[in-house]
Amino acid sequence: METLFISACQVSILCGILTWIVMSSAFNLTRIIRSLTQPWVSSYVISGTPVILQIQKYQHNFLDALFTGLSCVVSVPFYTGFLPLLFWSGHGKLARQMTLLMAFCDYTGNCIKDVVSAPRPKSPPVRILTVTDDEKENAMEYGLPSSHTLNTVCLSGYLLHYVLSYNESSNTSFQIAAFAFVCLLVALIGLGRIYLGMHSVVDIVSGLVFGLAILGLWLSIHEYVDNFIVSGQNVTSFWIALSILLLFAYPTPEFPTPSFEYHTAFTGVALGIVTGVQQTYDNFHHENVARVFTPELPMANYAGRILVGIPTILLVKFCSKALAKWILPVTANALGISIKSSGYVPSLTVSLKVKKSNEVKQSNGYLQKLLFFSNQDSFDVDTGIRLLQYAGLAWSVVDLVPSIFSQLKL
Numbered sequence: 001m002e003t004l005f006i007s008a009c010q011v012s013i014l015c016g017i018l019t020w021i022v023m024s025s026a027f028n029l030t031r032i033i034r035s036l037t038q039p040w041v042s043s044y045v046i047s048g049t050p051v052i053l054q055i056q057k058y059q060h061n062f063l064d065a066l067f068t069g070l071s072c073v074v075s076v077p078f079y080t081g082f083l084p085l086l087f088w089s090g091h092g093k094l095a096r097q098m099t100l101l102m103a104f105c106d107y108t109g110n111c112i113k114d115v116v117s118a119p120r121p122k123s124p125p126v127r128i129l130t131v132t133d134d135e136k137e138n139a140m141e142y143g144l145p146s147s148h149t150l151n152t153v154c155l156s157g158y159l160l161h162y163v164l165s166y167n168e169s170s171n172t173s174f175q176i177a178a179f180a181f182v183c184l185l186v187a188l189i190g191l192g193r194i195y196l197g198m199h200s201v202v203d204i205v206s207g208l209v210f211g212l213a214i215l216g217l218w219l220s221i222h223e224y225v226d227n228f229i230v231s232g233q234n235v236t237s238f239w240i241a242l243s244i245l246l247l248f249a250y251p252t253p254e255f256p257t258p259s260f261e262y263h264t265a266f267t268g269v270a271l272g273i274v275t276g277v278q279q280t281y282d283n284f285h286h287e288n289v290a291r292v293f294t295p296e297l298p299m300a301n302y303a304g305r306i307l308v309g310i311p312t313i314l315l316v317k318f319c320s321k322a323l324a325k326w327i328l329p330v331t332a333n334a335l336g337i338s339i340k341s342s343g344y345v346p347s348l349t350v351s352l353k354v355k356k357s358n359e360v361k362q363s364n365g366y367l368q369k370l371l372f373f374s375n376q377d378s379f380d381v382d383t384g385i386r387l388l389q390y391a392g393l394a395w396s397v398v399d400l401v402p403s404i405f406s407q408l409k410l
Contacts, residue, residue, distance in 0.1 A: 010238045017245045030251040033115055038254075041118040041144050044202040052126050055195050059127070067192030068131050074152045074189055077134055080269070084313060084397045088305045088405070090291030092284070092398075094162050096277055097226060099394075101158055101218055102151065103270035107246065108214060109150045109207075110263045113142040114253035121200050128197035139198065141257045146199045146207035152189045153211025154218065156182045161219060230285070235278045243271045247383060261386065268387040272394025284402035304410045309401045313393055316400065320392025324385040332381065339381045 024030060072078060079102055086095035120143040121128070130136045138147075160182050164175060190208065193199040199207075229235060246267055250260055277285050290296035325345055332339045 007233065010234060014238070014241055014245060017242070017249050021245070021249050024249075024251070030115055034117055034254065037116045038118055041116055041202060045119055045121060045143065045200045048200040048202060049121060049126060051201055052121055052194055052197060055191070056127055056197065058195075063195060064129060067188075067195050068129065068135075070188055070192050071135065071148060071196065071198075072132060074148055074155075074185075075134055075138075079151075079155070080266075084309060084401075085306065087285075087397055088309055088401070089302065090289050090294075090297055092277070092289065093226060093287065094159075096229065096273055096285070096398075097162075097222055098155060098158060099273050100225065100270055101154055101214075101222075103266045104218070105151050105154045105211075105214060106147070106266045107250075107263050109145055109147045109210065110141075110259035111251055112145055112206075112210065113147075114257060114259055115251045116144050117142050117254035118144040118203075120203075121197055123197060126197045130196075130198075135196075135198075137258050141259050142253065143199055143203045144206050145210050146190070146193050146203045148193055149186065149190050149199075149204050149207030150211040150214070152186050153208060154215045156185055157211075157215045158218065158222075229274055229277055230281045232278075236275045239271055239274045243267050243387065247387070260383075264383055264386045265390045268390030269394040271387070272391035272396075273398055275391075276395040276398035280399050280402065284406075285398065301410050304408070305401075305405055308404060308408065308410065309397075312401050312404065313396045316396035317389060317393040321385060321389040323392075324388040328381050328384045328388075332379075337379065339379050342380055342382045344382045344385050 079098075083095055083099050083102075086098070089095075120139065128139060130139050141147075160178055163178065164170060167174075186208070190204040193204060194201065247264065250263060253259070292299070292302045321344075329339060329345060
């Protein structure tokens with residue numbers, strides 16, 4: 001009976017997403033929602049410019065370095081590099097929950113960005129400070145909501161929940177101090193995004209609201225999600241179908257942005273983590289594995305894991321990308337599907353003029369146009385390559401690399 005219930009839930013979720021794809025394509029729901037929300041948000045962005053300028057009056061090199069550093073620490077690339085270390089530390093449940101929560105936040109936040117397509121603060125008069133390449137790419141996305149604020153609320157809030165649950169004997173003073181630290185971090189991130197000129201006040205407030213809503217939802221379902229991943233039925237097949245449908249369900253922005261690429265990469269990471277953990281949970285990811293700072297996993301061994309693991313996953317990332325670049329075009333040609341490449345496969349790269357005319361289609365509508373209103377001559381194979389590349393990387397984090405650790409007695 002329980003198996004039938006789980007299967008029914010899986011079918012319901014997939015059918016719900018597919019229904020949304022059909023409805024959004026048939027009635028152009030993205031454009032309707034944008035027409036209702038974009039003018040309202042844009043007016044708040046414009047009216048909020050004096051607040052940004054007032055904050056930027058306190059410009060100082062120290063504040064530049066502080067807020068730039070904080071933005072890097074809570075960025076998606078940082079979490080991508082941090083999560084493997086968390087898996088290898090023995091805190092597997094925390095690591096997989098934060099990975100899935102990060103994927104959920106990234107997808108939801110970027111969907112809202114591209115649906116609303118609200119502008120960032122205008123420069124000039126606002127000073128926009130982008131030091132790293134990652135920040136320069138972030139500046140190419142739409143503004144509302146602030147991804148940094150949303151992600152910080154969700155991930156720091158979930159980490160706080162985990163720490164307090166893991167240390168049930170902690171006293172009230174520790175709990176208050178931990179909660180205050182999380183609140184301070186969120187406040188500094190929000191203030192920093194305004195100071196750097198990357199967001200207006202409405203972006204920060206929306207990031208906070210959406211972040212709290214997602215965190216509340218996740219805390220109510222995270223145990224069910226984790227139980228499903230480690231011991232559920234049809235986990236791998238369901239997650240593959242879910243990942244593919246989410247690619248097609250992504251909304252088309254008013255103009256192309258890097259948001260779809262970020263979501264594709266982290267959807268691939270979630271897919272690799274889920275499939276890897278589901279297959280190797282009893283070997284490497286159960287609750288009784290050795291954890292760092294214990295006699296079973298001393299710091300020397302943990303350092304050895306890092307020295308072995310990081311080069312391994314980077315090699316797998318390179319190899320999985322090369323393999324996907326070979327397999328996907330061959331498969332598409334065998335199936336008679338016309339494809340193009342935005343850059344990964346030079347032989348399939350279209351001319352700049354054609355590329356620009358098709359860019360607006362990059363993020364959405366592949367499935368619905370194929371099945372219902374197909375007017376697209378070719379499909380961008382780079383999306384599939386990116387998905388498989390990051391799925392391979394994530395799989396190596398939880399399956400291949402722990403197997404190597406076991407062989408090396410690490």
